Amino acid sequence: MKTKKDEFALNYGSHGAEQELSAEEKRTLKRLAHKHTRRMDAWGWAFVICNTIFLLIFTIITLYPVINTVAYSFNDGLDAVRGGIYLWPRKFSLESYSKVLNIQGFVVGAKITVLRTLLGTFTSLIANALLAFVISRKRFLFRSSLSLFWVITMYVNGGMIPVMLLFKYLHLTGTFWVYIVPGMISAFNVMVLRTYMEDLPDELEESAQLDGAGYITIFIKIISPLCKPVYATIALFVAVWQWNSWFDAMLYNRMKSEYTTLQYELMKLLNSVMQQSGNANQGDTSSKQVTPVSVRSAATVVTMVPIICVYPFLQRYFVTGLTIGGVKG
Amino acid sequence: MANEADQNFNTEEAAVDTGINAEAEVYGNTAGNYGQGIAEKRNAYSDSAEYIEPQVENYAREAYEHKFSLTDQQIKDLSKKKISKGELKRQSVLLIISAIFVAYGVLFYYLPLAGWIMAFQNFKLKTGLLHSKFVGFDKFKFMFEFDMFSHALETSGSIFTAFKTWVNNVVFVRTIRNTLGMGILNLVTTFVMAIVFAILLNEVKNKLGKKLVQTISYLPHFLSWIIVCGIVHDSLSSTGIVNDLLRWFHIVDDSYNFFAHPLWFWPIVAFSNVWKETGWNAIIYLAAITAIDPSLYEAAEIDGAGRWGKIRYITLPGITPTIMILLVMNIGNIINAGFEVQYLLGNGLVQDVSQTIDIYVLKWGVGQNDYSLGTAAGIFKSVVAILLIVISNNVAKKMGQESLF
Numbered sequence: 185m186k187t188k189k190d191e192f193a194l195n196y197g198s199h200g201a202e203q204e205l206s207a208e209e210k211r212t213l214k215r216l217a218h219k220h221t222r223r224m225d226a227w228g229w230a231f232v233i234c235n236t237i238f239l240l241i242f243t244i245i246t247l248y249p250v251i252n253t254v255a256y257s258f259n260d261g262l263d264a265v266r267g268g269i270y271l272w273p274r275k276f277s278l279e280s281y282s283k284v285l286n287i288q289g290f291v292v293g294a295k296i297t298v299l300r301t302l303l304g305t306f307t308s309l310i311a312n313a314l315l316a317f318v319i320s321r322k323r324f325l326f327r328s329s330l331s332l333f334w335v336i337t338m339y340v341n342g343g344m345i346p347v348m349l350l351f352k353y354l355h356l357t358g359t360f361w362v363y364i365v366p367g368m369i370s371a372f373n374v375m376v377l378r379t380y381m382e383d384l385p386d387e388l389e390e391s392a393q394l395d396g397a398g399y400i401t402i403f404i405k406i407i408s409p410l411c412k413p414v415y416a417t418i419a420l421f422v423a424v425w426q427w428n429s430w431f432d433a434m435l436y437n438r439m440k441s442e443y444t445t446l447q448y449e450l451m452k453l454l455n456s457v458m459q460q461s462g463n464a465n466q467g468d469t470s471s472k473q474v475t476p477v478s479v480r481s482a483a484t485v486v487t488m489v490p491i492i493c494v495y496p497f498l499q500r501y502f503v504t505g506l507t508i509g510g511v512k513g
Numbered sequence: 514m515a516n517e518a519d520q521n522f523n524t525e526e527a528a529v530d531t532g533i534n535a536e537a538e539v540y541g542n543t544a545g546n547y548g549q550g551i552a553e554k555r556n557a558y559s560d561s562a563e564y565i566e567p568q569v570e571n572y573a574r575e576a577y578e579h580k581f582s583l584t585d586q587q588i589k590d591l592s593k594k595k596i597s598k599g600e601l602k603r604q605s606v607l608l609i610i611s612a613i614f615v616a617y618g619v620l621f622y623y624l625p626l627a628g629w630i631m632a633f634q635n636f637k638l639k640t641g642l643l644h645s646k647f648v649g650f651d652k653f654k655f656m657f658e659f660d661m662f663s664h665a666l667e668t669s670g671s672i673f674t675a676f677k678t679w680v681n682n683v684v685f686v687r688t689i690r691n692t693l694g695m696g697i698l699n700l701v702t703t704f705v706m707a708i709v710f711a712i713l714l715n716e717v718k719n720k721l722g723k724k725l726v727q728t729i730s731y732l733p734h735f736l737s738w739i740i741v742c743g744i745v746h747d748s749l750s751s752t753g754i755v756n757d758l759l760r761w762f763h764i765v766d767d768s769y770n771f772f773a774h775p776l777w778f779w780p781i782v783a784f785s786n787v788w789k790e791t792g793w794n795a796i797i798y799l800a801a802i803t804a805i806d807p808s809l810y811e812a813a814e815i816d817g818a819g820r821w822g823k824i825r826y827i828t829l830p831g832i833t834p835t836i837m838i839l840l841v842m843n844i845g846n847i848i849n850a851g852f853e854v855q856y857l858l859g860n861g862l863v864q865d866v867s868q869t870i871d872i873y874v875l876k877w878g879v880g881q882n883d884y885s886l887g888t889a890a891g892i893f894k895s896v897v898a899i900l901l902i903v904i905s906n907n908v909a910k911k912m913g914q915e916s917l918f
Contacts, residue, residue: 225819227819227820227821228819228820231716231820231821232716235713235716235717236717238713239713239714239717239726242710242726242730242791243726243729243730245788246729246730246732246733246788246792247729247732248754249744249745249747249748249754250732250744252747252748252754253743253744253747266752267751267752267753267757268752268757270754311614314610314614315610315611315614318607318610318611318614321607323600323604324604324607325601325604325608326608326611330611330614330615333615333618334614334618337618337622337623339845339898339899339902340626340895340899341622341625341626341895342622342624342625342626342628342629342891343625343628343629343874343887343888343891343892343894343895344871344874344875344878344879344887344891345628345631345874345878345879345884345887345888345891346625346626346627346628346629346631346888346891347625347628348878348879349628349638349884350621350624350625350628365621366621368617369614369617369618393603398603398606399603399604399606399607400606424735427737428735428736428737428738429737430737430739431853435879447737447739450737450739450740450743451739451857454739454742454743454746454857455857457746458742458743458746458772458857458858458860477747477752480743484740484743484744487737487740488735488736488737488740491735491736492732492735495731495732495735496728499728499731502731502796503796503800506793506796506797506800507796507797507800
C-alpha cells in the first residue's frame, strides 16, 4: 500500500523543480504540506507548551523588574521602604519625582546628557560615514592600508592610564569635549558602514564622475541618500552609547560638577545603597545617608524612559545593522 | 480555499518582482539623471573642440576601468598599476580626508601606545615620559610576586599547592583569576542562552506573539549598566522579589543577603549579563536561522523529522558558522569581560572574587596615582587579549570553520 508520503515523493520527486509544476499540482503540493504541518503528535504538543512556558517566564523576568521600578517610583517614599510593592503603587505619590528634579546635579546632568547625545551622534555619524566612504572607494590608492590602520585600533589600545594622561596633556580633561572628540570614530561602526557602501553598485559613482562630480559631491548627493538606513543604525548605536556612558564623566570630569551626566548622577545615587549591602547586618543602613528607594526608582525611570520610548520604533534599523556588522564584518 | 492559497502564492511572487523593480528604478533614475546631464552638455558644447578631448579621455578611462572593476583580485591588480595623473588629481580629496583621519587615529589610538614605556619607568607627572627613571620589569615583578610562588614551592614541594597559595595571596594574580573566571562564565552563559532563545523563538508560529516577545527581549540592552545593576540589586535585596519568593516557598525564614557571600557573586554577574544581552545577541542567530533554505525543513519533514529532529539536524548545523565566528570574535573579550558590573555590585565582603584587572588599574593607577603600575596591568591585559584572539582564530581555522583573518 502506498502511503501519502510515498505518493508525494513519487509524484514530485525530491528535487522539487517547482517551476515546471502546473497550477493544479502546486495546489496539491500546498495541501499536502499543509496537512503535514497540521498533524501534530503528543511530543509536538508538549514542545509547544514547554516552549510557550519558557518564553513566558523569559518575558516576565525581563519585564517585571522594570515595571516594579516604575511602581516604586510612583509610591509614597516612606511607605515604599516597607517593601511589598509589585506591579502597582500602594500609596500613589509624585513626590519622588519632584525630589529628583530638585537635585541640582540631576538637572545639569540631564542637560549635558542631551547635549552630548545630540552633538556626539551628529559629529560621530559624519566622521564615521566620511571615513567609511573613503575606505570603500575601490580605486583609492591607499584603500587597504587605511582600512588596516583602523582595524588595528579595534584590537590594540593603549589602556586606561595612558589614554587618561593623554587627555590631560591635551587639556581635554575637565571640558565638555572629552565626551565628543575622543570617541568620535569607532572602527566597528566604520566597518559596518563600509560593508553597506561597498554593496552599492559601482555604476553610480562612475556615471557621476562622467558628469564631472568630485568625490565630495558623490558622497553628499549619491552615496549618502542611499545609505539612510545604515546611517540610522549607526546613529542609534552611537546615541545609546552616549546616553548610557558614565565612566568618562567619573574619570575625567569628577571635579567639574557643571559637566556631570545623568548616568553618573544616577550612579552616585544607587552606589550609596549598593555599597551598604556589604555590611553583614542589614539593619546598619541608618548609619549613612541613603537615598530612599522611591527616589532611586524615580531617578532610574527618568533616565530610562527616553530610550524605552524610542527603541521599539527603530527595530528594523538595528537588526540590519547587527546583521551586517556581525556576519559580514 | 486552495485557489486562495494559489493566489497568495502568486501575489508573493509579484511582490518580490515589484520590490526588485522599485530598487532598479531608484538606481536607474540616479544614473538616468546623469545620463541626461551628459546629453545636455553635449548639446551645449557641441561646437567647441575643447569638449571632445576630455570626453574621449573619460570614455577611454571608463572602458579601461570597467574592465577591471569586476573582481576583487582584478581591483588589486589595478591598484598596483600606475594610476593616471587625472585620477591622482581627483583622488587628492580622498587623500586629504584620509590624512586628517590618520592624524586623528595616531593622536587618539596610536599615541597612547607610546605610553606603554611608563610601565618600565617609575613615572612621575613632574618629570614626564622623557625624564622619568627606568626601572625595567620592577612593576611587573611587584604585580606578580614570583618570589612568593618560588618560596611556596620550596616549602611545600608541590606545584599545585604553591600555585594555590600564590593565587590566594597575590592580589593581581587573584584579579586575573576573577577576570578570566567571570569572562568565561559570562561568555558561556550568554552564548548558550542567546542560541536557545533564538531557536525557541523561531519555533513560535504566532507572528504577533513572536514580535512582542522579541521587542521585549531587546529592552534591557538599551538600559545602562547602572540601571541594570540597580535593578539586580533591588531584586536581590531584603525587600526584593527574590527574597519574597524564597520566604513564600519557605526556603528561607529570614531574608538572605546575596551580596555578602562570595560564592554568589560570579553567578549574579553572569545572570546580569544574560538578563541584559540575551535578546540582543539572539538577533544575529535569528537572522542566520531565517537564511536557512526552507526546502531543507520540508525535506526533513517528509523524512519524518519532528520538531527536535529539525532543530538538531537542520537549524543547529545551519547556524554553526555564525556561532563559530561570533565565538572567535568574543573569546578575545574574555579578558575585557566586566568592569562596570563588578565595580557597581562589588563591595568589601566579596572583593576577593569581584575585583577584575580594570578595577585593579583604576584602584592603583587612578586612586593611588601609580601610573606605571596601572599601565603595566593594562599592557598585560592587551597582550592576553591579542593572544586569545590569535589562538581562537587559528583553532577555528584548523577546525575548518570561518575565521576572522
